[in-house]
Amino acid sequence: MNLRPxxxxxxxxxxxxxxxxxxxxxxxxxxxxxxxAGSEIVFTTRQMGVPVEGKFxxxxxxxxxxxxxxxTGSVAFRIDTGSxxxxxxxxxxxxxxxTWLSVARFPQASFQSSAIKAAGPGKFxxxxxxxxxxxxxxxxxxxxxxxxxxxxxxxxxxxIKRLDFKxxxxxxxxxxMLANDVQVRFKLVLTGIAPL
Amino acid sequence: xxxxxxxxxxxRYHPVSMALHWLLALMILGALGxxxxxxxxxxSPTRLKLINWHKWLGMTILVLSAARLLWRLTHRPxxxxxxxxxxxxxxxxxxxxxxxxxxxxxxxxxxxxxAAGFPVVWFGVLPLPDWVQxxxxxxxxxxxxxxxxxxxxxxxxxxxxAAALKHHFIDRDGLLDRMRPGRA
Numbered sequence: 001m002n003l004r005p006x007x008x009x010x011x012x013x014x015x016x017x018x019x020x021x022x023x024x025x026x027x028x029x030x031x032x033x034x035x036x037a038g039s040e041i042v043f044t045t046r047q048m049g050v051p052v053e054g055k056f057x058x059x060x061x062x063x064x065x066x067x068x069x070x071x072t073g074s075v076a077f078r079i080d081t082g083s084x085x086x087x088x089x090x091x092x093x094x095x096x097x098x099t100w101l102s103v104a105r106f107p108q109a110s111f112q113s114s115a116i117k118a119a120g121p122g123k124f125x126x127x128x129x130x131x132x133x134x135x136x137x138x139x140x141x142x143x144x145x146x147x148x149x150x151x152x153x154x155x156x157x158x159x160i161k162r163l164d165f166k167x168x169x170x171x172x173x174x175x176x177m178l179a180n181d182v183q184v185r186f187k188l189v190l191t192g193i194a195p196l
Numbered sequence: 197x198x199x200x201x202x203x204x205x206x207x208r209y210h211p212v213s214m215a216l217h218w219l220l221a222l223m224i225l226g227a228l229g230x231x232x233x234x235x236x237x238x239x240s241p242t243r244l245k246l247i248n249w250h251k252w253l254g255m256t257i258l259v260l261s262a263a264r265l266l267w268r269l270t271h272r273p274x275x276x277x278x279x280x281x282x283x284x285x286x287x288x289x290x291x292x293x294x295x296x297x298x299x300x301x302x303x304x305x306x307x308x309x310x311a312a313g314f315p316v317v318w319f320g321v322l323p324l325p326d327w328v329q330x331x332x333x334x335x336x337x338x339x340x341x342x343x344x345x346x347x348x349x350x351x352x353x354x355x356x357x358a359a360a361l362k363h364h365f366i367d368r369d370g371l372l373d374r375m376r377p378g379r380a
Contacts, residue, residue, distance in 0.1 A: 048248045049320030087313045087332065094239055177241045 029066035035189040046179040058083035067196045075113040075126050099169045106133045122196050132165035152193040157185040207274035208374050216264045227253045228350055251316050254302040261298040277369045297349040304342045311335035
């Protein structure tokens with residue numbers, strides 16, 4: 001087919017724009033980098049009223065977020081379940097066992113976002129799936145992002161039910177002994193996120 | 197010397213003193229028993245349950261001991277029964293040691309729990325302050341003291357009970373009547 005140069009040019013431009021519109025990958029923001037220093041994932045529950053707190057020492061995140069177009073972003077997490085620490089040697093030794101996190105069979109817990117939307121200035125709602133010990137549950141996490149000196153700090157908290165993920169089985173499933181609700185608090189220091 | 201008329205010769209403790217004595221005796225023996233048993237258990241819901249009950253009991257003993265001390269300082273007990281001077285001194289010394297241990301044992305236990313990072317939540321509902329900051333090394337240092345003081349308390353209690361029985365059944369001086377509730 002013989003096309004005049006102007007027509008060929010217009011057709012190519014139209015094709016490129018169409019491709020960009022239907023292929024969102026081209027519009028995804030650059031991945032951010034997690035800064036380990038200053039980042040933490042802490043979880044708390046209650047044992048007969050006594051608060052018990054632990055934290056994960058080892059985790060990685062794949063986060064791509066354009067604060068002005070959050071729906072184009074994605075958040076993925078991998079947490080090393082063997083890195084849970086409680087400040088008590090007894091608990092540190094107990095939690096990797098099959099009744100609890102079963103670290104040998106499930107060395108990682110993960111989160112994968114399915115949708116991110118804006119929820120106010122510097123606030124986002126990240127919907128996705130949380131996988132712990134082979135069980136998957138839908139989760140919506142409210143996230144607050146604050147920026148200073150080129151760093152973004154994403155923080156927030158949410159509550160999960162440990163029995164949904166079979167954490168604390170058999171005799172430990174008794175929620176009057178150990179609460180079902182586990183509050184998870186996170187603070188992630190990231191570089192490479194565009195201004196809010 | 198036998199007291200023929202125990203109702204007037206053997207003056208008794210005040211009913212409140214008696215009530216505090218027996219109530220705390222039961223609670224202290226209970227806490228000692230649970231304490232000994234619970235440390236022998238492997239990590240399990242039962243062990244955690246017993247540890248919490250032990251702490252609740254200990255805190256209750258601490259509060260009641262404070263009330264008891266206040267009562268004791270404001271209400272003189274009956275005069276000592278006739279006995280050799282060394283026995284009188286031993287009795288007063290043992291009672292003073294008991295009062296000291298009534299406070300030392302639960303305070304050290306509370307300190308250990310706080311240092312180990314487990315705040316005490318009384319009856320599972322009332323959080324008590326950590327009077328010692330969470331600190332693993334400190335917890336390791338404090339831990340044996342709670343046990344040693346508890347064993348010392350158990351030893352003094354054993355001597356206290358043996359001496360009371362000796363006075364009442366061997367010396368026959370009616371000593372136990374002083375702590376016996378009910379009509380004279």
